[in-house]
Amino acid sequence: MWKAVILIGGPDKGTRFRPLSLNQPKPLFPVAGVPMIQHHIEACVAVPNLQEIILIGFFPEDENLKNFINHCRKEFNISIRYLREFSQMGTGGGLYHFRDQIMAGNPSGIFVMNSDVCCNFPLSEMLKFHLKYASPSNSSTILATNVPSKESMFYGCLVENEETKEVTHYVEKPESFVSPLINCGVYLFSTKIFGMLAEAVLRNQEEMYAQGVFSDSLSLSLEQDIIMPLTDLGSLYAYQTTSMWSQIKSAASAVYANKLYLSLYHKTHPHRLAKSEEGGPMIIGDVFIHPSAKIDPTALLGPNVTICADVRISAGVRVRNSIILNEVNLSNHSCVLNSIIGWKSTIGEWTRVEGTAQQPDPNAPFAKIVSGSLFDHEGKLSPSITVLGGNVNVESEIVVLNAIVLPGKDLKSCTKNQIIL
Numbered sequence: 001m002w003k004a005v006i007l008i009g010g011p012d013k014g015t016r017f018r019p020l021s022l023n024q025p026k027p028l029f030p031v032a033g034v035p036m037i038q039h040h041i042e043a044c045v046a047v048p049n050l051q052e053i054i055l056i057g058f059f060p061e062d063e064n065l066k067n068f069i070n071h072c073r074k075e076f077n078i079s080i081r082y083l084r085e086f087s088q089m090g091t092g093g094g095l096y097h098f099r100d101q102i103m104a105g106n107p108s109g110i111f112v113m114n115s116d117v118c119c120n121f122p123l124s125e126m127l128k129f130h131l132k133y134a135s136p137s138n139s140s141t142i143l144a145t146n147v148p149s150k151e152s153m154f155y156g157c158l159v160e161n162e163e164t165k166e167v168t169h170y171v172e173k174p175e176s177f178v179s180p181l182i183n184c185g186v187y188l189f190s191t192k193i194f195g196m197l198a199e200a201v202l203r204n205q206e207e208m209y210a211q212g213v214f215s216d217s218l219s220l221s222l223e224q225d226i227i228m229p230l231t232d233l234g235s236l237y238a239y240q241t242t243s244m245w246s247q248i249k250s251a252a253s254a255v256y257a258n259k260l261y262l263s264l265y266h267k268t269h270p271h272r273l274a275k276s277e278e279g280g281p282m283i284i285g286d287v288f289i290h291p292s293a294k295i296d297p298t299a300l301l302g303p304n305v306t307i308c309a310d311v312r313i314s315a316g317v318r319v320r321n322s323i324i325l326n327e328v329n330l331s332n333h334s335c336v337l338n339s340i341i342g343w344k345s346t347i348g349e350w351t352r353v354e355g356t357a358q359q360p361d362p363n364a365p366f367a368k369i370v371s372g373s374l375f376d377h378e379g380k381l382s383p384s385i386t387v388l389g390g391n392v393n394v395e396s397e398i399v400v401l402n403a404i405v406l407p408g409k410d411l412k413s414c415t416k417n418q419i420i421l
């Protein structure tokens with residue numbers, strides 16, 4: 001029996017995702033038509049004998065989160081629950097704090113996943129690899145992928161023995177190049193990790209005691225307190241993937257992840273991809289349309305477009321490479337390119353909301369392939385897409401280019417390369 005834990009962080013995390021994380025927890029932001037972490041959950045459900053999925057974070061358990069969990073329980077007929085950290089406990093602290101709940105039922109191992117990665121989550125393949133290469137009761141498996149050398153330093157970097165697949169060296173976000181093979185933030189851990197976490201807690205307590213610092217806060221790092229000791233013990237194995245993988249840190253990277261997940265739907269959920277049909281809008285490439293959206297047949301959508309629930313799209317509208325969130329209204333002949341339009345926003349007639357999809361410069365240092373052309377080398381909010389927060393009203397016949405607009409704003413004139421606070 002296996003279990004899965006998804007680390008969803010909390011309100012202090014996801015700052016690079018603002019203003020979109022102001023309205024709802026970032027892990028619930030829709031990418032390719034479903035909340036970001038539903039992609040993780042769907043992958044878990046496909047693993048034979050995976051019996052429970054536990055979300056660990058420090059978000060308040062609001063209606064959004066409750067509704068999402070209830071929806072997934074019903075849809076996937078699996079036990080899913082949210083365990084809330086009383087304060088931010090780091091990537092390893094929640095695993096330790098909730099160890100009894102995680103270990104209930106005596107699972108053979110635990111998948112752990114970062115919520116902010118976009119991936120085809122080859123969990124069943126990882127499991128097969130784990131049973132073949134690792135010694136499942138003692139060893140753990142990490143999902144790894146190759147990235148360009150200069151980019152690798154933004155991630156955990158690992159070196160493996162190519163024959164045995166054992167990880168021989170691991171450095172978290174090194175200052176100089178170590179290896180192009182990086183940690184994808186997806187693991188299959190042996191239950192031995194709880195002993196390691198207990199040792200880390202003891203070490204921290206001893207250090208605090210020696211320094212005369214007394215605190216009841218618990219913070220552990222999955223990378224420092226599990227991955228590195230596992231590597232030292234020769235108990236970590238790398239399963240390499242050459243399939244899609246990217247982080248979702250900024251709003252721009254969500255547009256890129258949207259493109260990746262839509263392309264994955266050809267294999268996993270072809271029914272989620274819209275097609276041009278008589279009486280419907282013209283569709284180019286990969287497009288998701290929520291069934292409740294109302295779209296004029298003269299609209300032209302795609303490629304790489306997600307239209308969420310209750311959106312209204314009028315005559316002659318063009319949308320490309322964009323995410324249109326719930327209840328947005330795109331008026332006649334408006335055009336949205338390389339953008340995210342926030343919940344309940346309104347775009348006036350003949351208005352153009354656009355980001356610049358720059359062609360990647362192959363000679364640029366730190367060109368970030370995992371992000372395509374849509375975000376800068378540090379993965380920060382790129383000026384190359386336009387993001388409108390919720391309830392933004394853009395008047396008719398204006399142009400909004402490469403702008404970030406905070407929720408509730410009323411744009412009456414053209415704007416370019418600006419952050420509208």
Ligand code: GDD
Pocket residue numbers: 007008009010013056057058085088089090091094113114115116117154155156157172173182183184185223247
């Ligand atoms: N529950 C909980 N509590 N989750 C947390 C906390 C916390 O205190 N802090 C972070 N997380 C979650 C985040 O929501 C995210 O899903 C994941 O843990 C990792 O977040 P970061 O700490 O921001 O790490 P990172 O994304 O910069 O780097 C990690 O992931 C990379 C792959 O995406 C590292 O593991 C890297 O080595 C790795 O390459």
